[in-house]
Amino acid sequence: MTTTIVEADHILLGFTAEGAPDLVENGALLVENGVVREVGDRAGLQRSHPDAGRVGGRGQVAIPGLVNAHHHVGLTPLQLGSADHPLELWFASRLALRDVPARLDTLYSAFEMVASGVTTVQHLHSRAPGGPDAVLAAAGAVIDAYREIGMRASYSFALRDQNRLVYEADEAFLERLPPDLRPAMAAYFRRFALPLAEQVAVFHALRGRYAGEDRIAIQIAPSNLHWLSDAALASAAEMAAETGAPVHMHLLETPYQRAYASKRTGGSALEHVHRFGLTGPHVTLGHGVWMTQADIDLCAGTGTRICHNCSSNFRLKSGVAPLNRFTAHGIPVALGIDEAGINDDRDMLQEMRLVLNVHREPGIDSPHPKPADILRMATEHGAATTPFGTRIGHLRPGGAADIVLLDWNRLTYPYQNPEIALLDVLVHRARRECVRTVLVAGEVIYEAGIFTRVDRPGTLADIAQRMGLPLDGAERERRQLAAAVMPHVRSFYDGYIDEAFGPPHTRPNASA
Numbered sequence: 001m002t003t004t005i006v007e008a009d010h011i012l013l014g015f016t017a018e019g020a021p022d023l024v025e026n027g028a029l030l031v032e033n034g035v036v037r038e039v040g041d042r043a044g045l046q047r048s049h050p051d052a053g054r055v056g057g058r059g060q061v062a063i064p065g066l067v068n069a070h071h072h073v074g075l076t077p078l079q080l081g082s083a084d085h086p087l088e089l090w091f092a093s094r095l096a097l098r099d100v101p102a103r104l105d106t107l108y109s110a111f112e113m114v115a116s117g118v119t120t121v122q123h124l125h126s127r128a129p130g131g132p133d134a135v136l137a138a139a140g141a142v143i144d145a146y147r148e149i150g151m152r153a154s155y156s157f158a159l160r161d162q163n164r165l166v167y168e169a170d171e172a173f174l175e176r177l178p179p180d181l182r183p184a185m186a187a188y189f190r191r192f193a194l195p196l197a198e199q200v201a202v203f204h205a206l207r208g209r210y211a212g213e214d215r216i217a218i219q220i221a222p223s224n225l226h227w228l229s230d231a232a233l234a235s236a237a238e239m240a241a242e243t244g245a246p247v248h249m250h251l252l253e254t255p256y257q258r259a260y261a262s263k264r265t266g267g268s269a270l271e272h273v274h275r276f277g278l279t280g281p282h283v284t285l286g287h288g289v290w291m292t293q294a295d296i297d298l299c300a301g302t303g304t305r306i307c308h309n310c311s312s313n314f315r316l317k318s319g320v321a322p323l324n325r326f327t328a329h330g331i332p333v334a335l336g337i338d339e340a341g342i343n344d345d346r347d348m349l350q351e352m353r354l355v356l357n358v359h360r361e362p363g364i365d366s367p368h369p370k371p372a373d374i375l376r377m378a379t380e381h382g383a384a385t386t387p388f389g390t391r392i393g394h395l396r397p398g399g400a401a402d403i404v405l406l407d408w409n410r411l412t413y414p415y416q417n418p419e420i421a422l423l424d425v426l427v428h429r430a431r432r433e434c435v436r437t438v439l440v441a442g443e444v445i446y447e448a449g450i451f452t453r454v455d456r457p458g459t460l461a462d463i464a465q466r467m468g469l470p471l472d473g474a475e476r477e478r479r480q481l482a483a484a485v486m487p488h489v490r491s492f493y494d495g496y497i498d499e500a501f502g503p504p505h506t507r508p509n510a511s512a
């Protein structure tokens, strides 16, 4: 048995039901076999466990590991050749992305996440080309990279069976293209045409393969309403009912998606997926920027969760999610960095600070999230969106020992008035360089800038070498295709929202 005592001047065990921080001063955690067994005083635990290893110490603050509850890729689309666009055009510009080997790609963003205090990631694998064996191999390469670095990961391979580029059938979109463009576009669609039944089989195969693993779990990601037929929505709900695996689904990310839902269903996207059973505490909706008040009520009434992807919503011109309305209705909100944060990286401390400040509505009494609310979103609420659930996101006995130790001396140097609440200082001021030690399941995976299991400089050098090669033939073709289809994608969305809801002046409640 491995026994460790984790010591810190302040330990954040978690939050009370009312959201107040549960802090222990000058305490210690007894960790056995990756699990917090006891919270006690330092001297007492040292006496009763004289042979235990010791981590942390004076001048440090311990918090539960952070959860990045919405993540897709490693090197960012910007790095790989796609500038930021409104989401619907970005799908087209991303055709140009270069290929990165899955291990290197996954490690790249894992380095960024762990170094900013993330111990658990919700990895939503959007797409991988080929048949079931190729998709399983791609999934395995991503998951193996997390196992290699020691992170906890909830992995899902996104379900998707239609409308692969714009919000209409692939065949209909091909008809819009000049004949000389059709073969290349059709060939692209064919690469990602795994039948629904085989996508479901991939999920079950992965669940079987990783069933016994402490740090890896498999969940369900119906990608988004427009990408799913009703049959696929029904399949996702069935998979959840059959296995108890939680569900993470993009929904209502942009106004175009709200218009799409109206055209398809005559009502709201959320009402539609609700009819299929895709609401409830086991369901998390990614984004939810364009929810109406009725959607928010439905979300709250069914206990459905939301993952707020603030940076992404800015970068892709999706809008500002009504976070204060979500929380006023008691909806648990997690935080996700999505494809890339505001600094084009996966810095969870930065993302928390962004969310803290974006939703400070003007006015003395108007609502705004408090630093403690933000940290609870990034821990407890993020945890609840994953299959790890209440095993993570807190440091109380019985919970996984996923712990971040912050160098408080560095964070507060040269001075910090002690009357400012600890969590206020933490959320406002913590930078990556203050992250001293990161433990997952009681194991130190990062300490003083060094990853204990993976050679970061060597891996980055491998990425530099691999990506320094010239574009291969397939990459060059996709780059040309992206540029060639872009005007057709753009014209597809001309007037799209007006068609669904009428011109703006006839929509008194357009943004409600």
Ligand SMILES: [Zn+2]
Binding pocket: 070, 072, 124, 250, 286, 338, 339
């Ligand atoms: Zn996403």
